Amino acid sequence: MKIECRGLTVRFGQQTVLDRVDIDEPDVRALALIGPSGAGKSTLLRVLGGLLAPDEGAVSLDGRQVIYNERALLKHRRDIGFVFQARGLFPHLTAEQNIMLPLIHAHGQTPEQARETARSLLKRFSLAQDAHKRPYELSGGQCQRIAIARAVAPRPRLLLLDEPTSALDPELTAEVLDMIRELQGENLSMVIVTHEMGFARHACDRALFLSGGRILESGASAELFTAPQTPQLQGFLRKVLEWRA
Ligand SMILES: Nc1ncnc2c1ncn2[C@@H]1O[C@H](COP(=O)(O)OP(=O)(O)O)[C@@H](O)[C@H]1O
Ligand SMILES: [Mg+2]
DSSP states (O other): EEEEEEEEEEEEEEEEEEEEEEEESOSSSSEEEOOOTTSSHHHHHHTTTTTSOOOOEEEEETTEEEOOSHHHHHHHHHEEEESSSSOOOOOOOOOHHHHHHHHHHHHOOOOHHHHHHHHHHHHHTGGGGTTTTGGSSSOHHHHHHHHHHHHHTTTTTTTEEESSSTTTHHHHHHHHOOOOOOSSSSBBBBEEESSOOOHHHTSSSSOOOOOOOTTEEEEEEEHHHHHSHHHHHHHHHHHHTTEEE
């Protein structure tokens, strides 16, 4: 998918959270969005996904401009899958029902179709034995994998992931990242906010570095990580990699 943003600006009161953000990514497969806390990463993801309208500027996906009115946004959001940090599942529903619900209510599938889709996804990701468990009966890693399965079940063109592993233990992080990696390709573009620098570097082909509401660097992730240009990215990488073996 082609993602273009022109002069995106978002303000909350006096604070400018996104400051004239330009993005020009002609062929997004896996795009890592990195940067310090408070940089505006989640806000940018929300604007791309049509959950928040920018105060200024424009977004276009595959050459089509996103119109920020409720009617158009309902349709826009149907093409997009979201995965948030944690606790995104409906707590009172089973894994299978969590995946089925949006298919029925937002995508017009029959319960039979939705169940079929849910079952085949759960099977594909080795979660079949968890189909009838509720979130409290599952590990954090399993919950996130089900949240990802739910997000991709309607076959969105774009998957937005906001720190999907930040609440997980390391071994659970690995199983979630493996799943995200496996989903790459197959006509799905993804933008992932992550603090897992190894994943951003090796599993994402492109990366954007956001700091203070501005994009300070963008490019092939291999280059961004090996040759950071700005003191801000150099400092950020030093900090996040400091205690890595
Ligand atoms: N709904 C909101 N109302 C007011 N301020 C917000 C809101 N959402 C985010 N902010 C502020 O915008 C800044 C950027 O937030 P965010 O996009 O969540 O950053 P990041 O995801 O990079 O940590 C932060 O200072 C945050 O407090
Ligand atoms: Mg955030």
